[in-house]
Amino acid sequence: MEPLITANYHTHSKYCRHASGEAEDYANAAVEAGLEVLGFSDHTPYPFPDGYYSGFRMFPREMKDYIADVRRCREKFGDKLEIKLGYEVEYYPRHFGALIKTLAESGYDYLILGQHFTKNEYDGEYSGEESSSTEKLKTYVDQVSEAMETGLFSCLCHPELIHFSGPDEIYEEHMTRLVEVAVKTDTPLEINLRGLKFGAQYPDERFLDIAAPLGAKFIIGVDAHDPDDLIPAEEHEKALELAGKHGLCLLERMELKKPAV
Ligand SMILES: [Zn+2]
Numbered sequence: 001m002e003p004l005i006t007a008n009y010h011t012h013s014k015y016c017r018h019a020s021g022e023a024e025d026y027a028n029a030a031v032e033a034g035l036e037v038l039g040f041s042d043h044t045p046y047p048f049p050d051g052y053y054s055g056f057r058m059f060p061r062e063m064k065d066y067i068a069d070v071r072r073c074r075e076k077f078g079d080k081l082e083i084k085l086g087y088e089v090e091y092y093p094r095h096f097g098a099l100i101k102t103l104a105e106s107g108y109d110y111l112i113l114g115q116h117f118t119k120n121e122y123d124g125e126y127s128g129e130e131s132s133s134t135e136k137l138k139t140y141v142d143q144v145s146e147a148m149e150t151g152l153f154s155c156l157c158h159p160e161l162i163h164f165s166g167p168d169e170i171y172e173e174h175m176t177r178l179v180e181v182a183v184k185t186d187t188p189l190e191i192n193l194r195g196l197k198f199g200a201q202y203p204d205e206r207f208l209d210i211a212a213p214l215g216a217k218f219i220i221g222v223d224a225h226d227p228d229d230l231i232p233a234e235e236h237e238k239a240l241e242l243a244g245k246h247g248l249c250l251l252e253r254m255e256l257k258k259p260a261v
């Protein structure tokens with residue numbers, strides 16, 4: 001099969017409870033799809049206080065199994081596939097420090113930023129809920145910007161998860177700020193294939209038009225929640241079409257940022 005992309009860093013597995021398949025199933029599909037690099041980035045565990053649990057991520061106690069699965073895959077697939085261990089992480093200011101400490105202690109290859117909620121999740125709102133609130137858009141952009149400034153994130157997933165239905169000028173003003181920080185911190189922006197597959201609000205062509213002239217870099221992310229998502233399909237072609245249409249600087253590989261130790 002002729003691959004349309006050769007690396008995917010956005011892959012989930014059974015641990016997040018809304019994706020299906022073992023790590024090994026994804027690795028097999030990746031080989032079939034002709035990928036050279038497969039990065040696992042399941043939804044991070046989060047050390048929330050008071051027993052709060054968000055329902056779409058692994059429990060902290062499951063981390064060791066997740067890590068063991070990815071390592072086992074790495075051994076099994078050897079030089080057929082370069083396998084990386086990562087997490088998709090929200091930047092929740094109140095708990096991010098503790099999270100990073102835990103992740104760093106257990107070891108990882110990279111983190112990708114996916115800001116599914118504003119504030120600290122339990123006191124914020126789902127980013128993808130349609131809203132005309134400028135305040136919510138601003139909070140999202142502030143938080144994502146602060147996250148990119150940490151230098152810990154290798155890319156920003158579905159930047160347009162924020163579903164702003166207010167005036168275009170306000171969208172442009174705030175998303176321009178986001179892109180400027182992405183450029184400054186050399187954080188690639190994702191073209192999310194899951195959004196294309198399901199007709200979500202992302203990718204958003206308004207956003208691509210803002211980002212391209214500012215010199216942003218882009219990376220395609222499958223956001224696989226099923227091993228079959230890795231197999232080239234219509235959405236892979238659509239992503240390449242979008243990149244061509246908007247003149248995006250599209251990376252084939254992204255730099256995996258690690259914390260300075
Ligand atoms: Zn997910």
Ligand SMILES: [Zn+2]
Pocket residue numbers: 010012088114157223
């Ligand atoms: Zn994801």
